[in-house]
Amino acid sequence: MFQTFDTPTDPSVGKPRLAALKAELARRGLDGFLIPRADAHQGEYVPPCDCRLQWLTGFGGSAGVAAVLGERAAIFIDGRYTLQVRDQVDCELFEPHHLIEAPPTDWLQAHLKPGMKLGFDPMLHTLNGTRRLRQVCAAAGAELVAVADNPVDAVWADRPAAPLGAVSLQPMDKAGEEARDKITRIAASVGRTGADAVVITQPDSIAWLFNIRGSDVMHTPIPLSFAVLTAAGSAQLFIDGRKLSNTVRDTLAMLTDIAEPAAFLPALEALGAAGKAVLVDPDLAGEAIATRILAAGGKLVEGPDPILLPKAIKNRVEIAGARAAHLRDAVAFARFLCWFDATAPGGELDEIAAAEALERFRVETGALRDISFDTISGAGPNGAICHYRVNRESNLPIPVGRPYLIDSGGQYEDGTTDITRTLAVGEMTADMKRHFTLVLKGHIGIATARFPVGTTGAQLDTLARIALWKAGLDYDHGTGHGVGSFLSVHEGPQRIAKTGAQPLRPGMILSNEPGYYPAGQYGIRIENLELVTEAAEIPGGERPMLGFETLTLAPIDRRLVEPALLTAEERDWLNRYHARVNEEVGPHLDARTRIWLEAATKPV
Known part of the structure; x- marks a missing residue:
């Protein structure tokens, strides 16, 4: 069976885990922290190792965010989950709110106090999302603080390992267009934006571009990875090499340089240090990506992921x-x-x-x-x-x-x-x-x-x-x-x-x-x-x-x-x-x- 029916959540886990997180935040000098239902790729489906919101609260839906402050906490879910959240979450610990009608920014604006430090993981919040958070914090006299490592991970003792799903090639009789032709087409569109390169954070965009598929997350055949494509047509793929067979590696090597995920952020710094203008989707890319490029001296060109529309x-x-x-x-x-x-x-x-x-x-x-x-x-x-x-x-x-x-x-x-x-x-x-x-x-x-x-x-x-x-x-x-x-x-x-x-x-x-x-x-x-x-x-x-x-x-x-x-x-x-x-x-x-x-x- 591709689906299991084990009980996925338990509201009773919330109390000890919330207490552990609050203790960790206090140790770090933080007055609060945000926990989105997102991984570094901002995808709907995330691997077990990145299900921080579910681990903390018990909520198993595909969209949501929790906000934790010293005296109170809340969870925000959209209209699909207004009933589900009450079954899966201890709502005396986490006040449930509608993600759209009563968004986290409104709640934070009401409860942040001057001088408070609100922590967030800059890889898990998009550039535009972080801007909205900064505005709220500034209005409240609070400070939004990017953390170098996620405090949830520090108290998640049995956190699963990152997935290592094997990567496969999508053949031409299914893909309908050679990967090299796609790369040329997308590179040209990057050049038209005035950028020297684009950062691709969406694994399904990467899968489409290189004609590959994976098995890192449930039910969606994608390989978790990042990529950089230049307007000149050269590419870098950042992926755990253990996912690649010799055949897949050899095929990809004809299209792109292959590097381990740890090389991704340093590669962004190198682009910035070279003074490059880099296209970033502010609604999809983590804030840390923009920060690395800008801090190294690069420029941002903000625009949509150029693969989304051709893929669609x-x-x-x-x-x-x-x-x-x-x-x-x-x-x-x-x-x-x-x-x-x-x-x-x-x-x-x-x-x-x-x-x-x-x-x-x-x-x-x-x-x-x-x-x-x-x-x-x-x-x-x-x-x-x-x-x-x-x-x-x-x-x-x-x-x-x-x-x-x-x-x-x-x-x-x-x-x-x-x-x-x-x-x-x-x-x-x-x-x-x-x-x-x-x-x-x-x-x-x-x-x-x-x-x-x-x-x-x-x-x-x-x-x-x-x-x-x-x-x-x-x-x-x-x-x-x-x-x-x-x-x-x-x-x-x-x-x-x-x-x-x-x-x-x-x-x-x-x-x-x-x-x-x-x-x-x-x-x-x-x-x-x-x-x-x-x-x-x-x-x-x-x-x-x-x-x-x-x-x-x-x-x-x-x-x-x-x-x-x-x-x-x-x-x-x-x-x-x-x-x-x-x-x-x-x-x-x-x-x-x-x-x-x-x-x-x-x-x-």
Whole structure:
């Protein structure tokens, strides 16, 4: 199994660990410290050795930060985790706050006193993030102090070792572009910014650039590493050499100089000492990176990681791989749904058994390299925790008479998948059907959208919410995130959300996942992945419009649909989508599952 179900957190750990940290801070002359859910790469998924926030507080979510002062402490989480944090954290020790609505800067501004020294690890806070912290400290008469070594590590006695996942090569029939050509292309874009070199801190950017993959973090095939690329096209890769086989090392050596991670910061100092102008992404690079360059005499050119956008725009080979991966995944998912429909009504199925079964069906494709994230298997009230992670203590039976939510995905060498389905188990109430259909209307609104070149994800986000808004309902997460090509299941810069400022471009892949979560009752989410298509003419129109091609191929549970709430156009989309699912997936199924699929995809 790629997923375990051991209890990941324990709120009781907070008290002794917080006391140990406070003692260490006092020893160092610090009045407080910030503990983000981040590593030196600012990634969403971090190795166990960098899970400082979870170690200290018990919180196991993928976004958050804790602030510790002498008399009080707080934890800040986004809307996905407002319920989860209360289960995993001792909230008498760490006051829970909404990361966006009541950010750490507001809390610090209220509680910092003149003369206080607030410590932070400058590799774990971005350049822009540190600027905001400095402003708050200055306003309070406090001092923000960069630490040379993290005090959490000093009191974390059994901290795991850094990962040593083997690095592999991504072949041309999956990557679609030679690494040398990528290096030349990105180097030219660096030169256009006026910089002499760029510091690359994102492991998935490095994996894309050099056509390599790794296994340093769970479910995301990246090698933890840093890189520097000059505008002239020379590169340095800073990676633990124990991850490289002779074949991989020899291939990389033709593209880049290879050095150990300990050489990274000295290399930045060398750039600075040479008076170079260095491109740094202030939203992704640790503050220590900028400090080293500037202190040595270099100059900063601030701008986005130049790899983010090219990586997000998939080439023809990657698009073909995505379609193949989604069809393969659809076959496994159809088998799961058929099994689920036969098993769940008996009332003896639980969340873990369902997640294990789905993973087993994916493994049986013979092509699964990993799941793309821990499966969200939410029965009844657990489904209302939108990023719930089942464990052996929280595991619930899947009840008859309530919807069941399962959000999952696979990592295949040709593509990354992510799908959510909400499934009826037994008879559904009128409210359940109404809620589901309102979410479905939003999903269809995105899937059928046509929009001009230059449209951002923020401009589309309302399409997914408007039916819910009219009913006085909403959901507290984005509508869609970017997805990589056998890389991160959460990829930027594209997203469909209120904060989605990146114009959508043909070749981008995004999720389409509106939802609704009545607390303590059940969760509803419908998620497909969408490929942004080339602008095309619309009969009678004046300009070409971009659109979406749905990649995910799986039935949407008709038993939860209230047809009277759908317009004729929405009903037509659902029926056409189901016809396509039956046509494309059916031939790859065994006879029993094909019969089930034909029934599941009948017209509404």
